[in-house]
Each structure stands twice: as C-alpha cells, then as structure tokens.
Amino acid sequence: PKSYPRPGESGCPVTFKSQYENFIGGKWVPPVKGQYFDNVSPVNGKVFCKSARSTAEDIELALDAAHAAKDKFGATTFEQRAKLLNQMADAIEQNLEKLALAEVWDNGKPIREALAADIPLAADHLRYFASAVRTQEGFIAEHKENTVAYHFHEPLGVVGAIIPWNFPILMAIWKLSPALAGGNCIIIKPAEQTPASIMVLMEVWANIVPPGVINVVTGYGPETGKPLACSPRIAKIAFTGETTTGQLIMQYASQNIIPVTLELGGKSPNIFFADIANENDEFFEKAVEGCVMFVLNQGEVCTCPSRALVHESIYDKFIEKVVQRLGKIKQGDPLNMETMVGAQVSTEQMDKILHYVELGKKEGAQCIVGGSGKKAIGGELEGGYYIEPTIFKGDNKMRIFQEEIFGPVLSVTTFRTEEEAIQIANDTSYGLGAGLWTRDIMKAYRVSRAIKAGRVWVNCYHEYPSHAAFGGYKKSGFGRECHKLTLEHYQQLKNIIISY
Numbered sequence: 001p002k003s004y005p006r007p008g009e010s011g012c013p014v015t016f017k018s019q020y021e022n023f024i025g026g027k028w029v030p031p032v033k034g035q036y037f038d039n040v041s042p043v044n045g046k047v048f049c050k051s052a053r054s055t056a057e058d059i060e061l062a063l064d065a066a067h068a069a070k071d072k073f074g075a076t077t078f079e080q081r082a083k084l085l086n087q088m089a090d091a092i093e094q095n096l097e098k099l100a101l102a103e104v105w106d107n108g109k110p111i112r113e114a115l116a117a118d119i120p121l122a123a124d125h126l127r128y129f130a131s132a133v134r135t136q137e138g139f140i141a142e143h144k145e146n147t148v149a150y151h152f153h154e155p156l157g158v159v160g161a162i163i164p165w166n167f168p169i170l171m172a173i174w175k176l177s178p179a180l181a182g183g184n185c186i187i188i189k190p191a192e193q194t195p196a197s198i199m200v201l202m203e204v205w206a207n208i209v210p211p212g213v214i215n216v217v218t219g220y221g222p223e224t225g226k227p228l229a230c231s232p233r234i235a236k237i238a239f240t241g242e243t244t245t246g247q248l249i250m251q252y253a254s255q256n257i258i259p260v261t262l263e264l265g266g267k268s269p270n271i272f273f274a275d276i277a278n279e280n281d282e283f284f285e286k287a288v289e290g291c292v293m294f295v296l297n298q299g300e301v302c303t304c305p306s307r308a309l310v311h312e313s314i315y316d317k318f319i320e321k322v323v324q325r326l327g328k329i330k331q332g333d334p335l336n337m338e339t340m341v342g343a344q345v346s347t348e349q350m351d352k353i354l355h356y357v358e359l360g361k362k363e364g365a366q367c368i369v370g371g372s373g374k375k376a377i378g379g380e381l382e383g384g385y386y387i388e389p390t391i392f393k394g395d396n397k398m399r400i401f402q403e404e405i406f407g408p409v410l411s412v413t414t415f416r417t418e419e420e421a422i423q424i425a426n427d428t429s430y431g432l433g434a435g436l437w438t439r440d441i442m443k444a445y446r447v448s449r450a451i452k453a454g455r456v457w458v459n460c461y462h463e464y465p466s467h468a469a470f471g472g473y474k475k476s477g478f479g480r481e482c483h484k485l486t487l488e489h490y491q492q493l494k495n496i497i498i499s500y
C-alpha cells in the first residue's frame with residue numbers, strides 16, 4: 001500500500017495491548033510494585049499503551065526464571081539451538097508488517113526502512129548465528145602421541161542485555177542471537193522510550209521459545225537496568241547506549257568481574273575526495289547519496305555520518321548537489337511508503353537536537369540548509385516530533401563536530417590533503433563508523449587503514465550485513481557484534497587435554 005493504517009484503524013497489521021506486563025518465564029507477569037509508565041508514539045505525540053515500570057524485584061523474578069531454564073537450555077545441542085533460531089527467524093518473516101509497524105509506532109522511523117531493513121536484518125541475524133554455531137562442532141587436535149586436546153564452547157549461563165531506542169528490535173536481536181546460539185538464557189531491558197515493539201515480538205515468539213530462555217523486563221535505566229547490570233546472578237552484560245551510561249555499566253559489572261560488551265556513541269566522519277567529481281556521473285551521484293545518509297533513521301544511528309569532510313576543490317559543486325538531493329527527500333508521516341525521514345523518538349531527544357542547532361549558530365557555523373528547528377507537519381501528526389534536517393559548515397573543533405547530536409544534523413568541513421583528512425577524521429573521542437569516497441583504490445586502502453574506527457565503508461554507507469564485525473574504537477566501546485566471533489563473547493572456551 002501507499003500508506004499503512006494506524007494502530008486502531010481497520011486493516012492495521014498490529015494491535016497493541018493497552019498495557020504490557022513483563023515477559024518472564026514464558027508468561028506475562030505484572031510488575032511487583034504494580035506500576036506502569038506511558039508509552040508515547042513520536043508519530044503523533046500521543047500515549048498508545050503502558051509498560052511495566054519494573055524494579056529490582058522484577059529483575060529477580062526474571063533471574064529466577066532464567067536460572068530455572070539455563071541448565072536444560074545450556075545442554076541443548078548446537079543443532080537444536082540452530083533449529084530454534086531458524087524458527088524464530090521464520091516467525092519474524094511471517095510477521096514482517098506487524099513488527100515493522102510496531103517499531104514505527106514505537107520509534108517514529110519510516111515504515112519503508114523498517115520493512116526493508118530493520119526487520120529483515122533481524123531475521124537474517126538469527127539465521128546467521130544459527131549457522132555460525134554449527135561451525136563450532138567437531139574440532140579436536142592431536143597434541144602429541146597419545147595426547148589430544150579439544151575445546152568445548154560452553155554457555156556462560158544467564159546474560160543481561162540493555163537496549164537503546166533507535167533500533168529497538170534489531171539491537172535486541174544483535175544480542176539475543178549469539179546469546180541463544182551460545183546456549184545462554186537472556187534477560188532483556190528495552191529502552192523506556194520504545195518498550196512496546198519488543199513485546200509484540202515476544203507475542204510472536206511466545207509458543208516457539210522455551211519458557212525462561214528469553215525474558216523481557218521493561219522500565220527506566222536506574223530503576224530496572226541498574227539492578228540487572230549489578231546482579232551477581234548474571235554472567236555477562238551486553239549494553240548499547242550512550243558513552244556515559246556505558247561507563248556506569250562497566251562500574252556495575254566490575255563488582256562481579258563479569259565480561260561487558262559496550263556499543264556506545266559515535267561521531268562518524270564521511271570523507272569525500274576530489275576525484276569523485278571527475279564527471280557528473282553515477283558515482284558522483286552515489287557519493288551525494290552517501291552524504292545525505294545523515295538523515296537515515298532521523299539521524300538516530302550510532303554510525304550516523306554526522307561529519308562530512310569534503311575536499312576544498314569540489315566543495316561548492318558537491319554541497320550544491322547534496323542540498324538539492326536533500327530537498328527531494330520526503331519527511332513526514334512515517335506510515336507513508338514514500339517517507340524517508342520520520343519523527344525523532346521523544347521530546348527529550350528533539351529538545352537535545354534543537355539545542356545543538358542553536359549551539360551551531362552560536363558557535364559561528366554557517367547554516368547551509370535548515371536551522372529552523374521543529375518542522376510543523378500538521379493534521380493528525382501535529383503533536384509528533386519532527387525536525388527539519390540541517391547542514392552546518394564549520395570547524396572540526398566546534399562542539400557540533402565533537403559531540404554526538406543523534407539527529408538529522410550534518411556538520412561539514414573542508415580539507416586539502418589526504419593527511420589532513422585523516423587527521424580531522426581521527427580528531428574525535430569516538431571511533432565507531434567512518435566512510436570514504438574515492439575512485440583511487442590505493443587511497444581507499446591507505447585511508448581506511450589509517451582511520452581509527454571499527455567499521456569503515458568505502459564508496460558506500462550504512463550497510464549492515466550480519467557477518468560484518470561491528471563495534472568501536474576509543475570511547476565508542478569495545479567488543480564486537482555481528483560476525484561469528486561474537487559467539488565467543490557469549491561462551492566459555494573450555495580446553496581439555498587427555499592423555500590416553
């Protein structure tokens with residue numbers, strides 16, 4: 001369809017409950033203290049359901065359920081776990097529209113993205129780890145005569161996962177796929193801004209996943225996330241969110257000496273070398289498109305290409321094209337299939353972005369496009385959180401170049417030499433993503449090696465295959481997600497040497 005019906009309208013693929021309890025031990029369990037909080041849809045700024053406002057007592061219930069399930073689940077064969085993950089992927093694919101719409105209503109992202117990327121990538125991730133775990137079968141090595149060494153990949157036990165709001169389903173899947181493939185039970189704490197979409201997923205999976213293997217407890221960071229991360233009953237904590245929260249998570253985990261994976265913030269550079277502008281051809285258009293990627297998911301992407309570094313000789317021509325292309329992007333109703341930029345997730349996030357737009361002006365950056373702040377959409381979406389995409393030209397020392405804005409705001413600067421481009425790209429406390437655009441293969445190789453970031457896209461941007469390791473350098477965190485090596489972050493590697 002051109003536009004999807006909204007929740008509550010006839011034909012809408014998703015129906016939200018008015019109130020979500022926690023999902024613990026395969027059942028819906030009310031919060032011990034009986035409290036709930038409102039879930040507001042950023043699409044129209046209205047409350048559409050409530051979720052459990054959980055506390056340490058609810059985390060204990062989830063820990064009880066996960067511990068009751070862990071020995072049985074941990075003893076399943078790799079083949080059985082692979083089968084389970086594939087069934088979970090089937091269920092996601094069968095409920096594509098329902099899950100996409102749930103996420104759109106929860107987060108404000110455009111439906112075309114959720115249908116084409118978020119939800120299919122979630123299914124693929126499960127299938128990838130279903131296959132990856134099978135590759136761990138069957139290794140044994142002769143050490144010397146009459147002595148063999150072999151390894152067991154054992155589960156850690158019960159693991160905790162704390163999720164952000166920008167890709168509510170996919171970020172949970174990035175953690176639970178390797179966790180379950182590795183034979184662990186998991187407790188997930190979704191972000192308080194987007195708790196409902198994962199509950200719709202739990203409804204879809206209710207009859208597939210054995211009780212206690214996946215438990216979801218909603219609530220606020222300090223009230224619900226903290227007791228989970230501090231618990232001596234978890235064997236690992238996986239976190240995606242802000243760098244400052246990541247620092248707290250490390251402190252909590254240090255009390256119990258458990259491993260931590262941190263996927264934190266970013267301020268990704270996207271470098272456009274002079275040779276892209278040889279002719280007005282397809283490659284040049286592709287680079288322009290790559291620059292405009294800063295509006296993907298309303299800029300609420302940890303690898304948002306939020307700093308564009310453009311060679312001074314092509315600056316005018318390139319930016320003119322970027323502004324033209326941006327002008328053609330449709331912003332507004334996230335349920336319309338043509339919409340490419342939807343709503344920011346919350347009023348707090350919107351205010352934070354607007355604050356940075358004002359800061360950019362105060363710092364003396366030149367506003368090339370946008371800058372007016374909130375965008376009025378009108379009609380039924382009047383109360384939604386829409387912001388006009390904004391491009392500033394300035395200097396990499398400015399705060400709009402150094403701090404994560406997490407919105408549709410691009411900061412552009414110029415460079416003269418390859419060395420200078422690398423120096424500016426690395427002049428950041430973050431190191432998550434980076435992009436570069438050139439027709440010169442040797443330059444592509446040199447620069448991608450020189451950039452201190454966990455993911456470098458060359459002549460493309462925002463590709464997220466399940467097999468490509470993803471994670472940060474510097475204050476963007478440590479540990480990796482995606483890629484089969486992630487399985488080992490969720491396993492103990494037991495070595496046994498037998499002499500016979």
Ligand code: NAD
Nearest residue numbers: 163164165190191221225226241242245263264265266302
């Ligand atoms: P956030 O750190 O505020 O919240 C993330 C999660 O942590 C939420 O579930 C929140 O409830 C919880 N939390 C907050 N305080 C806590 C505490 N004291 N103890 C335990 N849990 C606590 O981040 P956010 O605003 O939800 O997400 C945006 C951030 O996430 C951005 O910085 C973005 O770059 C980052 N991000 C990173 C990646 C990545 O893979 N590197 C992916 C997506 C988002």
